[in-house]
Amino acid sequence: MEIKPLNLRGQYYTNELIELAFDIVNEEDADAQVKLDIVVLGEDPPNFRVKVSDKDESRALADGDESKLLAIPLDVLKSSESNRVNIFLTPLERTSAYTLTLKAHYNLVTDPATPIVQTSEFHLDIASPFEANYDLFPSLHTDAWPSLFDYEGVQGFDNDSHASQQPRGLSQAWRLATHYASFASDDLKVTDLDIDVAPAHGVRCHVTKREKTPAEGILVSPSKIQDAEFEVVAQKSSLDDRNPVSLDVTFLIKWTRLGEEEVINRTILPVPRLNIFGSEPRVLASVSYTMNDPRLVLLQITIENPSNHFLTFGLTMDPSEEFAFSGSKQTTMHLLPLSRRSTVYRLLPLVEDAWVKETWIKPTLVVRDKYFQKVLRVIPTEGMKLDKDGFVVYVPGKQDVASQ
Numbered sequence: 001m002e003i004k005p006l007n008l009r010g011q012y013y014t015n016e017l018i019e020l021a022f023d024i025v026n027e028e029d030a031d032a033q034v035k036l037d038i039v040v041l042g043e044d045p046p047n048f049r050v051k052v053s054d055k056d057e058s059r060a061l062a063d064g065d066e067s068k069l070l071a072i073p074l075d076v077l078k079s080s081e082s083n084r085v086n087i088f089l090t091p092l093e094r095t096s097a098y099t100l101t102l103k104a105h106y107n108l109v110t111d112p113a114t115p116i117v118q119t120s121e122f123h124l125d126i127a128s129p130f131e132a133n134y135d136l137f138p139s140l141h142t143d144a145w146p147s148l149f150d151y152e153g154v155q156g157f158d159n160d161s162h163a164s165q166q167p168r169g170l171s172q173a174w175r176l177a178t179h180y181a182s183f184a185s186d187d188l189k190v191t192d193l194d195i196d197v198a199p200a201h202g203v204r205c206h207v208t209k210r211e212k213t214p215a216e217g218i219l220v221s222p223s224k225i226q227d228a229e230f231e232v233v234a235q236k237s238s239l240d241d242r243n244p245v246s247l248d249v250t251f252l253i254k255w256t257r258l259g260e261e262e263v264i265n266r267t268i269l270p271v272p273r274l275n276i277f278g279s280e281p282r283v284l285a286s287v288s289y290t291m292n293d294p295r296l297v298l299l300q301i302t303i304e305n306p307s308n309h310f311l312t313f314g315l316t317m318d319p320s321e322e323f324a325f326s327g328s329k330q331t332t333m334h335l336l337p338l339s340r341r342s343t344v345y346r347l348l349p350l351v352e353d354a355w356v357k358e359t360w361i362k363p364t365l366v367v368r369d370k371y372f373q374k375v376l377r378v379i380p381t382e383g384m385k386l387d388k389d390g391f392v393v394y395v396p397g398k399q400d401v402a403s404q
Helices: 151-155 398-403
Strands: 002-005 018-025 032-041 048-052 058-060 066-077 082-089 096-108 111-127 130-139 171-182 188-197 203-209 218-220 225-236 245-257 265-276 282-289 297-305 311-317 323-326 330-335 339-349 359-361 365-369 374-376 378-380 384-387 390-395
Touching: 002 111, 018 096, 032 048, 032 082, 032 111, 048 066, 058 066, 066 082, 066 096, 130 245, 130 265, 171 188, 171 245, 171 265, 188 203, 188 225, 203 245, 225 245, 282 384, 282 390, 297 311, 297 330, 297 365, 297 390, 330 339, 339 359, 378 384, 378 390
Parallel strands: 282 378
Antiparallel strands: 002 018, 018 082, 032 066, 032 096, 048 058, 048 082, 096 111, 130 171, 171 225, 188 218, 188 245, 203 225, 245 265, 282 297, 297 339, 311 330, 311 365, 323 339, 359 390, 365 374, 384 390
16 A cells, blocks of 8 residues: 655645645555545644545644544545545744644455555755845825814814824835745745735724835845835824834735745735834935936925924034035024924035036034033935935936936
8 A cells, every 4th residue: 555645745835735645556466445644743833624525525623733533434435446545734924843643444355354454754944935134114194283282183073073083193104025935945926915914002003005016026036135115104193192102013025926826825924013103303305306407316304293393403504515506504403292393495406417417415504402401313215325424315316317
C-alpha cells in the first residue's frame, strides 16, 4: 500500500489555506479493506478537514499538541487502484512546523485475519511570506481648524440631529510609508494592499491609499523591497478633547501564488502604535510650486497650537547664497488657543543648474516660543527632508516641472 503525495510543497505560508492531496494506491495483488488515520503533531496544531473522493467531509479539531482523525473508511480498494484523499488545513497566524502522519490500516480480502499497517510522515514548514517596517510622517491637513470662539460650532446641534454625530474636534493628517519584502522561496503576486485602523475612542480616522494596486497585481520576488504609502486623516470628536491618541494599525497584504490566481490569501502584519495629537505646539513646513512662474518655490510655514494658552512665536529667515526670498525676514505670530496660522515665503533658487536638473536648497528658519525662549523644530512634509542641520527643500528639474 503506497501513500503518494501529489502536491506537497517545500514551504507553506501563514494565513494561507493549505490543501494537500494524497493518493492511497493498493499495490497488493489482492483487494484490500482500508482505513486511514491522519494526525497533525506540533505546537498549537491547526484544525483540518478531510474529503475522501466523493464522500462527505470529516473535521478534526486540535486537542493539545495534536489534531487527528482516526479510522477514516476508504472501503474496499481493488488491486492497482487508488483513492484520492484531500486534506485542508485552516490558515495559521504564526510561523510553525508540524509533522503530518498518514497511517493506512488494511486487510487483504484473501487474508482478513492479518492486519497490515503502512505509515508515511511529512514535514510542513509554515513561514511568514512578508515582513515590513514603517515610517510615519506628518502632513499638512488642508481643512481649517474649528474655532474655540465659534459658539455654534463648539456647542454643536441638538443631540437627536445627524450633525451632532459629526466630529468637531481638531484634525491632523499623516503619511504612513510601508516598506515590505517577500521572505517566500518563490515569486508571489500581490493583488491588493491596505491598512486597517482599529476604532479609537473619541477620534475618527479616514485612510486613503496614495497609489492604486495595478489590476494585474505586483510581482514580488524574494527579498525585494516594495513600498506603499497611505494617507491617514484623524479628527477628534470634540474640541474639548486634548488628550494624545494611540492608533492600533495593521498592514494587510492580499497575495496569490503564481499560477493559482483564483486563491487569494491575506497576510496581516502588525504596525507599531501610531501616536498622534500631541499637546505641544508644532511647526509644519510644506512646499508647492507655481505654474505661472515655475522657478518659484512656495514655502508655507504653519504653526499649530493645540493647547489652551495664548502663544507668541518669533520667526527669523536668514539670507542665503542658495536662494533669494520674499517674505518677512523677522516676524511675530500670535496664536489663540486651539488654532493655527500660516505664513508663506517665496523662494527663488540661485544655485548653479537650478531648474535644469533637480536639486535641494536649505532655508535657515528659526521659530522661537517668545515666552519660554524655546526653539521649535520645523517638521518637513512632502517634497522636503531632514538633514543634521535642519530641513531642505526639493527643487525639481525642467522635466519634472513639464510632467506636472
